[in-house]
Every structure is written in structure tokens, then in C-alpha cells.
Amino acid sequence: MxxxxxxxxxxxxxxxxxxxxxxxxxxxxxxxxxxxxxxxxxxxxxxxxxxxxxxxxxxxxxxxxxxxxxxxxxxxxxxxxxxxxxxxxxxxxxxxxxxxxxxxxxxxxxxxxxxxxxxNAQAAAEFTIGLILAAMRRIPLTDAELKRGVWRGDYYAWENVGVELDGTTVGLVGYGAIGRIVARILQAFGSTVIAYDPYADASALAADGVITVELETLLQRSSVVSLHARLTPETKHIIDERALGLLPHGAVLVNAARGGLLDYGPLPDMLRSGRLGALALDVYDVEPPPADWPLFSAPNVVVSPHLAGAxxxxxxxxxxxxxxxxxxxxxxxxxxxxxxxxxxxxxxxxxxx
The missing domain is CATH 3.40.50.720 (NAD(P)-binding Rossmann-like Domain)
Structure with missing residues (x-):
């Protein structure tokens, strides 16, 4: 015994x-x-x-x-x-x-x-979808403003409105257990899902209705990019300043995987310029991030305290x-x-x- x-x-x-x-x-x-x-x-x-x-x-x-x-x-x-x-x-x-x-x-x-x-694959996948929707439709921002008494009817203006997942191309960087569930949910919304994962079986992705592409192609084609790779020496800062520069103007970037996958330095300026449309994060390079972290004052940022699997x-x-x-x-x-x-x-x- x-x-x-x-x-x-x-x-x-x-x-x-x-x-x-x-x-x-x-x-x-x-x-x-x-x-x-x-x-x-x-x-x-x-x-x-x-x-x-x-x-x-x-x-x-x-x-x-x-x-x-x-x-x-x-x-x-x-x-x-x-x-x-x-x-x-x-x-x-x-x-x-x-x-x-x-x-x-x-x-x-x-x-x-x-x-x-x-x-935690199901939990993290569902949370990722929540982050994508929150960022694309400014749900946390409008919630906070309305609670302060600010009615943002101007978000109905053409230049301010959000976009739908239906018909949107979403790129997944990494296609493990979490990425696969995310892809299935996105397809139910009507999204076209493409993925970069050099270790995944391309035939398995094809069977899931997911198109396998190189990282540069994914970044260039995706209106939304969601990170799902493991953090290794090879994937550290896989999304760096050069990679971010390949994104379409106004793209949405989501990271609920590992903070080290993303170079956070260029993001505040990209958000302020509108080059990056929105950012949603559940993980950080330093956890918890400091109170004066530049992204806290940048526009169109959704943050949560590493809760995707909870x-x-x-x-x-x-x-x-x-x-x-x-x-x-x-x-x-x-x-x-x-x-x-x-x-x-x-x-x-x-x-x-």
C-alpha cells in the first residue's frame, strides 16, 4: 500500500x-x-x-x-x-x-x-475566443465607459465600428490541442482559419479544414492572429517587430499562450498609430506587469491576469x-x-x- x-x-x-x-x-x-x-x-x-x-x-x-x-x-x-x-x-x-x-x-x-x-485545452480555447470577440468589438472598453456615464454612440460611426468573425481570416500560430479547438469554434462563426506550425501534420490540419501556411504568409493574410505555440528557444519572440510589421493595417493580435512568444516593445506605438487595431493579452513577459507598463495606457487593449485555463x-x-x-x-x-x-x-x- x-x-x-x-x-x-x-x-x-x-x-x-x-x-x-x-x-x-x-x-x-x-x-x-x-x-x-x-x-x-x-x-x-x-x-x-x-x-x-x-x-x-x-x-x-x-x-x-x-x-x-x-x-x-x-x-x-x-x-x-x-x-x-x-x-x-x-x-x-x-x-x-x-x-x-x-x-x-x-x-x-x-x-x-x-x-x-x-x-486546460477547452478552457483556454474558449477564453481565447472571448478575448478575440472582446478586442474586435471593444466590449471591455465600452463597458467601462458606460459605467462611468459615457455613452459611446460614436462607435457606430463607420470609422469606429468593429468587424465580424464571419468571413474573417484568422491565423493561428501553433496548432496543438488548444489551437485545434479554437479553429473549430472559429469555423462555426464562419471564419477562414489558417495556421503555422512546423511540427503539426499538414494532412491533419487539412482534415480539420485548416490551411497550412508559412509564418510570413499567415501574418500578411490574417485580420486576427492568435498565438498558441509552446515557448521554446526557437519560439521566443516569434512575433517580433519585423513580424508585427507584416500584419494588415488594423489587425487584431491575441496572446493567451505564453508571454515570451511576443515582443511587447513595439506594441504601444503600433496601437496608437492604428497600425495594430486591437490587442488582447492573458500572458505577459513579466507577470504581473508593473503598474506603469506602457500597454496599460495604450488604446484598444484588453487584458486579463493569466486566467485562460482557470x-x-x-x-x-x-x-x-x-x-x-x-x-x-x-x-x-x-x-x-x-x-x-x-x-x-x-x-x-x-x-x-
């Missing part, structure tokens, strides 16, 4: 984790200990040699006492943690990638690491994915979402599903 340490937070709570684990394992198949990390009431950040973590190394080491398995969203799993808890065999991280785990250290320690791809379904889905992987591990099977497959030879798990 394994002991499972649950390091929840105020989004994927210990209660949510435990319910998922008991459903998959049975209530008497494991023992549990629980701790709650301060995120999101306190921002995550780098801790030791990992990024986007919450809590502390010392707290993680204490919480893992006696545990063979740990599940978490935000706890830091650093080299120091693995060294202090040699009995640990598996870490399940309920995020799209285990960014709060030192994978090299886990592999050296013989600890299997799993993650939860697609956990739904109750995301939290329960994430816990369910991790719990199924834990159940497979306990049964001696290979979990479905392994981040460091090099450990499998050491663990000698059964390949049967």
Missing part, C-alpha cells in the same frame, strides 16, 4: 486530488498526507532550479516524508528534494508540462515523472489525468503521460495498458 503525498493549492485542491485518486485506486489502496500551497493567492515563481513553483524546497521535503508517490501542480521538485527523499518513486504533475520539476535530477534519482497534457473542469480534469497515471504506476503498468521515459528501464514496468 503506497503512501501518496498530495501537495495541492487553492485551484487543484487536496480535496480534488484525493477524490480523483480514491476513485482510481479505491479508498483503501493507499494512505495519504495533504498540504496546501499558497498559489494563486501568492504568485508562483522560480524556486531553486525550477520555474513556476509555489511554496519552498524545505516545505516540499517535509511534505514528502514517507511518500513513495507525490502529486502536485505547483510544488518545487528540485535536486535537493530528490536527494532528501530517496524513497520517492513517482511524481505526478497536473500541468501541461512538468516545469516545476528538475527532470534531469528526477531521472538520475530513478523517479518517474508524469504530467497532464490537454488539461475553470473547475480544468482542475478536476488535471487531477483525473494524474490519478489515472498513479493507478497505472501502482499496478505496475506504464502511465500514459511519462516525461522522462529513460526511467522506465530501471523501474521495469509492464507495457500492458
Amino acid at each position: 503506497p503512501h501518496i503525498a498530495i501537495a495541492g493549492d487553492h485551484f487543484v485542491t487536496p480535496t480534488v486530488f484525493r477524490a480523483a485518486l480514491e476513485k482510481e485506486l479505491g479508498q483503501t489502496s493507499a494512505t495519504f498526507s495533504e498540504t496546501t500551497l499558497p498559489w494563486p493567492h501568492e504568485p508562483f515563481g522560480p524556486i531553486g532550479d525550477v520555474i513556476e513553483a509555489s511554496g519552498s524546497i524545505a516545505a516540499s521535503i517535509a511534505a514528502l516524508e514517507g511518500a513513495q508517490i507525490a502529486v502536485s501542480q505547483m510544488a518545487p521538485f528540485t535536486r535537493e528534494v530528490f536527494a532528501a527523499r530517496p524513497e520517492l518513486q513517482m511524481v505526478g504533475i497536473c500541468r501541461g508540462g512538468p516545469v516545476n520539476v528538475d527532470l534531469a535530477a528526477a531521472t538520475e534519482a530513478g523517479v518517474l515523472v508524469t504530467f497532464a497534457p490537454g488539461r 475553470t473547475t473542469q480544468t482542475a478536476t480534469r488535471a487531477a483525473d489525468i494524474v490519478a489515472r497515471d498513479v493507478a497505472d504506476f501502482v499496478a505496475g503498468r506504464i502511465p500514459a503521460h511519462v516525461a522522462n521515459p529513460e526511467v522506465l528501464d530501471v523501474l521495469q514496468l509492464n507495457t500492458a495498458s
Whole structure:
């Protein structure tokens, strides 16, 4: 009977984790200990040699006492943690990638690491559509002005009115799980969807009714551009000043993926000149952005505090994915979402599903 340490937070709570684990394992198949990390009431950040973590190394080491398995969203799993808890065999991280785990250290320690791809795909896709509509139709701006007593009837003037998604070409930079759902919703609105993703299967995109193009072509043809790529050294600032200059006059740009994909420097001037028609952001190069951030005073900007994936379904889905992987591990099977497959030879798990 394994002991499972649950390091929840105020989004994927210990209660949510435990319910998922008991459903998959049975209530008497494991023992549990629980701790709650301060995120999101306190921002995550780098801790030791990992990024986007919450809590502390010392707290993680204490919480893992006696545990063979740990599940978490935000706890830091650093080299120091693995060294202090040699009995640990598996870490399940309920995020799209285990960014709060030192994978090299886990592999050296013989600890299997799993993650939860697609956990927030539906939530992030729906939120992206909301940002697109909010930016194209100035919904937040007119809401705020009307609450101040300003009736902006002039937005009915030809030079001020918004545009519709029906008949609009929307370019998606990245076509993973989120991009695919966004494309499907946009097509229901009547948009033509084009995409740039050098790693995607062009035939799969074609089957979805999405046209594959090069990045320059996408930028030149799209009235709306939405970012959905992972942040890697190759994609950092993939939308830089040169790329922004390729956009049609008055285009709308949306980023609910990762702040590092976009060079924010040129954006205020582009918005003030009308070269960029509107900007919608859920992610930033620095989170949270400073109070004097230039984009806060630029026109036609919609902002939200990194909330695209924040739904109750995301939290329960994430816990369910991790719990199924834990159940497979306990049964001696290979979990479905392994981040460091090099450990499998050491663990000698059964390949049967």
C-alpha cells in the first residue's frame, strides 16, 4: 500500500486530488498526507532550479516524508528534494508540462515523472475566443465607459465600428490541442482559419479544414492572429517587430499562450498609430506587469491576469489525468503521460495498458 503525498493549492485542491485518486485506486489502496500551497493567492515563481513553483524546497521535503508517490501542480521538485527523499518513486504533475520539476535530477534519482497534457485545452480555447470577440468589438472598453456615464454612440460611426468573425481570416500560430479547438469554434462563426506550425501534420490540419501556411504568409493574410505555440528557444519572440510589421493595417493580435512568444516593445506605438487595431493579452513577459507598463495606457487593449485555463473542469480534469497515471504506476503498468521515459528501464514496468 503506497503512501501518496498530495501537495495541492487553492485551484487543484487536496480535496480534488484525493477524490480523483480514491476513485482510481479505491479508498483503501493507499494512505495519504495533504498540504496546501499558497498559489494563486501568492504568485508562483522560480524556486531553486525550477520555474513556476509555489511554496519552498524545505516545505516540499517535509511534505514528502514517507511518500513513495507525490502529486502536485505547483510544488518545487528540485535536486535537493530528490536527494532528501530517496524513497520517492513517482511524481505526478497536473500541468501541461512538468516545469516545476528538475527532470534531469528526477531521472538520475530513478523517479518517474508524469504530467497532464490537454488539461486546460477547452478552457483556454474558449477564453481565447472571448478575448478575440472582446478586442474586435471593444466590449471591455465600452463597458467601462458606460459605467462611468459615457455613452459611446460614436462607435457606430463607420470609422469606429468593429468587424465580424464571419468571413474573417484568422491565423493561428501553433496548432496543438488548444489551437485545434479554437479553429473549430472559429469555423462555426464562419471564419477562414489558417495556421503555422512546423511540427503539426499538414494532412491533419487539412482534415480539420485548416490551411497550412508559412509564418510570413499567415501574418500578411490574417485580420486576427492568435498565438498558441509552446515557448521554446526557437519560439521566443516569434512575433517580433519585423513580424508585427507584416500584419494588415488594423489587425487584431491575441496572446493567451505564453508571454515570451511576443515582443511587447513595439506594441504601444503600433496601437496608437492604428497600425495594430486591437490587442488582447492573458500572458505577459513579466507577470504581473508593473503598474506603469506602457500597454496599460495604450488604446484598444484588453487584458486579463493569466486566467485562460482557470475553470473547475480544468482542475478536476488535471487531477483525473494524474490519478489515472498513479493507478497505472501502482499496478505496475506504464502511465500514459511519462516525461522522462529513460526511467522506465530501471523501474521495469509492464507495457500492458
